[in-house]
Amino acid sequence: MERRTVIKNKGHEFVKLESAMSACYHLPRTGRSYRLSHLSGRWGAEYMIRRQFLTQGKILLENRTGISTTFAHPFFALDEGDSTEHSGCVWFGTLLWNGNWKFVIEQDPYEQICVTGGINDFDFSFPLKPGDSFETPAVLSGLSTAGFGGASRMLHSHQRRYIAPQGEASRSMPVLFSTWANMEWDVNEAKIFKVIDLAKKVGCELFVIDSGWQQKLGDWRPDKLRFPGGMKAVSDKVKNLGMDFGLWVEAESFETKSELYRKHPDWAMCYNGRKLCSNIRADAERRQVFLLNFARDEVAEYILGELRTLIRDYSLDFLKLDMNSYFNTPGWEDVPDEEQKTIWVKYAKNLLQVFAKLKTEFPSLLLENCAAGSGRSDLLMDSVFGRINRSDNQDTLDIIKMHEGFTWMHPSKLAGGACHISDAARNINLRSTPMKMQAYAGMMGSLSVGKKLGECPAEELAEIRAYLELYKRIRHIIRDGELFRISSFYDTPYAAFEFVSHDKTEALLFVFGHSMQFAFKVPPFKLKGLDAAKFYNIENHGENPQKNGFTATPEQCTRRSGQGLMELGIRVELLGDYDAQMIYFHTENTI
Structure with a gap:
């Protein structure tokens, strides 16, 4: 069941909306204590399952960094404390929203349980002129009588039928090779050409160049020193071998050295009259980066045009959206004081609209949703994006634990990442896992390869190929089956x-x-x-x-x-x- 609220100013005077919840639920009183289950975490530890019993008072679940799932995920489940994975009644809900949100779970003195959810009212207001209206995002909720697993399967079924973009639910996830785990930012034409044939040889179907190919953050053109022959030559080489081709972008950021920043420093998100607040990227160039204010319609239109050109010029089959900044100065010039706090909502809506338009114009394009890992993995984003970076943490043991919480909300096939089969995750826990374990864990989602293929002996390349062939044989069951x-x-x-x-x-x-x-x-x-x-x-x-x-x-x-x-x-x-x-x-x- 989806519930939302439409608030309309039917009067003759200006109204300032300061709270706009989407839905409120009252659970039946049973004489027993309810238990709350939810998902929280941080970078590298997303989708952690947490549980606690309710007592008189309020519990607040929220995110207010500007994106939806940085430290908590917009999901709740309530049971009477004895439901299991496979049995028992579980009430559950999630908010279809890619910005700030909150759920308040309250038990009153008479043991009545009330759940209220919607856009977070932190630093929020929205002006309504006479005749104007404001529609809240939807809360999707349900009741499972087959435990927590039943709740997940209900959500997965609903997403396949009603939320996923047309054609995405039935898409078999291509085996992806990413440059990130083996080259990081140090990508160039020579390195790419050396590995393309090997990626094809082991059975990869999609070749993705991650960060480092671009001229600057904000200038989404190939760096001429790194790619003297241009990106079209790379794209042609990949496609001539029968693979699809994709690129990484961080469309919401621009750096001080970029042409875009020189032309439009006013497009940076910043409080009116205050000094710009940047973050310094710890890569080789120590870039000073600002967050673009997507609440500005002209910013959204400009980025839409840039990405549209990128997709057409290089015949992209895949585009990965990354985002590595939070809203540190959520303000903007050129709007009156009463509209300053609309930035949270307008930013989220404009960003989604940009990628929804791209998906409409290029329906076969596979979009990956990444935000410093899984920082914006709500179900509204699932309505446009067909792959999710489950986490930047690719340690196999950590993946398996995160995958349990991931599948509380999302179908298993959406679970992406740049390097399931790789050696890159060792830096997380100083742990190395066998390739067999890496491959089987990756197969439960959208399998990726990040090995330094040029350094792999022949027997290791053969092992990778065998795993990829097995995945292609069984991936339809993960795509369509029940978990x-x-x-x-x-x-x-x-x-x-x-x-x-x-x-x-x-x-x-x-x-x-x-x-x-x-x-x-x-x-x-x-x-x-x-x-x-x-x-x-x-x-x-x-x-x-x-x-x-x-x-x-x-x-x-x-x-x-x-x-x-x-x-x-x-x-x-x-x-x-x-x-x-x-x-x-x-x-x-x-x-």
């Missing part, structure tokens, strides 16, 4: 995610071990959502060929009934550190 979170790193040293096709003829089980100890025997995983009457052939991928001599190896079973898989489960042996397996189930005619 069941079978086991969680929050509770055990192992995690398991199951995907089941809608016709129940195919299923996938991804299993990951953290640090297994004492020859621990993992309990059988009881699958969900299968057809009890069907028999499934079983293919195990990634089984460890080494045995420890203590844990009994289960007898290999290549065929089992759906009823047996759901009631008795399937044994998976996990050994040592960072073990992973993927098991494919299919009926006779779905090979």
Whole structure:
């Protein structure tokens, strides 16, 4: 159910709107304590699941950095404390908004629960002249009787049918090669040409040049020193090999050395009459960067034109939007005092409109939503963007834990990132994980490769290719299937995610071990959502060929009934550190 509010000034005098909530819900009194579940985090640790029981008083969930999911995600779930992943009643809701927001969860002295949500009223006001109206963003809410997993599947189904751009829900996510993990800002024509053929050789389908290709932040043209032959030559080379081509942009920022800043310093977001506030980027050039004020219509129109030209000139199939600044001085010149606080709303609306127009003009274009990781991953952005940078943190263990919270809101296939298969994530926790674990974790979303392919021996290139071929074989199940979170790193040293096709003829089980100890025997995983009457052939991928001599190896079973898989489960042996397996189930005619 979607609820929104339309506020109209039917009087004859000016009205200043200072609060505009979208919806208010009262939960039934049951005599039991309600438990709140929500998602919070920070850079590199997005989508962390948090839980607490309600008592008399208010709990505030909010974000007010100018973008929607910097430290909290616009999502809540309430149950009576005993609902599980697979059973129990769960009330849930999310706000479809890409700017500041808040949810207030209140329990009054008589144990009545009230949830109110909408645009955050922090530093907010909106003038309404006689006859003017203001429409709030929608709160999407529902009730699951199948636990937290049921709530997720309801949201995923709704997004596929009503929110995702036309054609995106049915798109198979292309295997992406990104320059970021292996070159960072130091990209140039010579390096790119050396790796294009190798990316094609291992099976990549989309070649993306990340930050560093541009002349300056704000000047979205290729740097002539780095790309003396121009970007068209690179695009042609990629496409001649049969891959799609994409670029990274940070459309909301410009730097002092840019031509755009020299022409329009007034376009920087800044309080009226105050000194500009910048941030210094810690790359090789130590750039001084300002945030463009997208609340200005002329800024939005200019950036729309620049991106439109970029897409046409280089025949782009993919565009990644990044954003690495918060609203540090949310003000602007040229508007009266009563309109200063409209900046939060107008900025969010104009930004979305720019990319909605691009998506309409270039319907096959795949847009990736990135904001210093997953800083703006609300469901309104999902109405335009077909891929989400789940996090800048690509450490595989961290990915698996974040993915659980990510799928509370988003379909699994949207989970992107620049370097699932790579060595770049070691700097996060000083931890290296096996390529097998990296690949299987990446397969649960939109798989990417960030290895330094030119330095990989032949056997490693062959291993990468094998993983990509496997992903292409099974990605339709992740795209269209229903997700069941079978086991969680929050509770055990192992995690398991199951995907089941809608016709129940195919299923996938991804299993990951953290640090297994004492020859621990993992309990059988009881699958969900299968057809009890069907028999499934079983293919195990990634089984460890080494045995420890203590844990009994289960007898290999290549065929089992759906009823047996759901009631008795399937044994998976996990050994040592960072073990992973993927098991494919299919009926006779779905090979």
